[in-house]
Amino acid sequence: MTTIDHQRLTGYASGGGCASKIPPGELEEVVGRLAALASPAPRAELLIGFDTGDDAAVVRLPGAADGLAAVATADFFTPVVDDPYDWGRIAAANALSDVYAVGGRPLVAVNLLAWPRDTLPFELAREVLRGGLHVATEAGCLVGGGHSVDDVEPKYGMAVTGVADPDLLLRNDRGRPGMPLTLTKPLGVGVLNNRHKATGEVFEHAVETMAELNRAACAAALDAGAVCATDVTGFGLLGHLYKLARASGVTAVLDSAAVPYLHGARESARAGYVSGGTRRNLDWVAPHTDFGAADEVTRLLLADAQTSGGLLVAGEIPGAPVIGELVPAGEHAIVVR
Incomplete structure (x- = not known):
């Protein structure tokens, strides 16, 4: 871990990681109106x-001899941990995840950095950028500069460009009844991060989970012939599952006992280390979910705002738990059992 003058980065953030995202309901209300404004002609080449x-925009490359599609995404957020190098690693893995979530391969990224120059040493920013470079290099993704601004709240992430086979895309609208649901990383980083911010406790297993690339999960999904997937980030498992079920016109049946959690997550949720983002996620999906006998802690963990979470794949992947299945559309988009 790297610290300078014992600066606690999370103390400079009103939110933490992907929990700092704009609430999903508010975001959809604004973004949903933009699709109608786009010209239909160029949209013919906009595959996603x-x-x-x-998770990312995908556009067919006109005249490309190998039939490639370009993948574009951007993701940045406030500090989720106090160590700047780890924050950089996590933010980079999170940004790259959007490319993997649609079945793509990242090629080049540029840094996005907001920094309070008057209150935080700029040496810390260098450590953040070093962490991001480390993970991008691990992914085989070049880093070519970026953009920075002076801001009262530190933020970091990347804009990433990649490529994908347009015939082998992973989309959130391709789910069909009978498909199993597989989750490639355990849940619970949200409550552990919130506990870290409140107490200073460090959860190394959560840090390593967030810094882990979804490259292997993407390759496994494609090898298994999957066509439907999404990553699990700020809207929680329930939020991203709801978007998948709604887009695909199906109901998702979730086996809550099969969902994996990080060590200490349930204890932390029970102790009240729950972010506002998680509670907003739960409020958003509740009208569309039959929770059955699931208790409050389970509901909160299923809605826990993840940072750099795993892939949620409609299909089986070796080594990853099956946590449910898709069935014909019913009264609710999600049924928890």
Whole structure:
């Protein structure tokens, strides 16, 4: 871990990681109107765009001899941990995840940095950028500069460009009844991060989970012939599952006992280390979910705002738990059992 003058980065953030996102309901109300404004002619080449709230934009490259599609995404957020190097690693893995979530391969990224120059040493920013470079290099993704601004709240992330086979895309609107649901990373980083921010406790297993690339999960999904997936980030498992079920016109049946959690997550949720983002996620999905006998802690964990979470794949992947299945559309988009 790297610290300078014992600066606690999370103390400079009103939110933390992907929990600092704009609430999903508010975001959809604004973004949903933009699709109608786009010209239909160029949209013919836009394979994934506004319509279903998928993870990245994908556009067919006109005249490309190998039939490639370009993948574009951007993701940045406030500090989720106090160590600047770890924050950089996590933010980079999170940004790259959007490319993997649609079945793509990242090629080049540029840094996005907001920094309070008057209150935080700029040496810390260098450590953040070093962490991001480390993970991008691990992914085989070049980093070519970026953009920075002076801001009262530190923020970091990346804009990433990648490529994908347009015939082998992973989309959130391709789910069909009978498909199993697989989750490639355990839940619970949201409550552990919130506990870290409140107490200073460090949860190394949560840090390493967030810094882990979804490259292997993407490759496994494609090898298994999957066509439907999304990553699990700020809207929680329930939020991203709701978007998938809604886009695909199906109901998702979730086996809550099969969902994996990080060590200490349930204890932390029970102790009240729950972010406002998680509670907003739960409020958003509740009208569309039959929770059955699930208790409050389970509901909160299923809605826990993840930072750099795993892939949620409609299909089986070796080594990853099956947590439910898709069935014909019913009264609710999600049924928890």
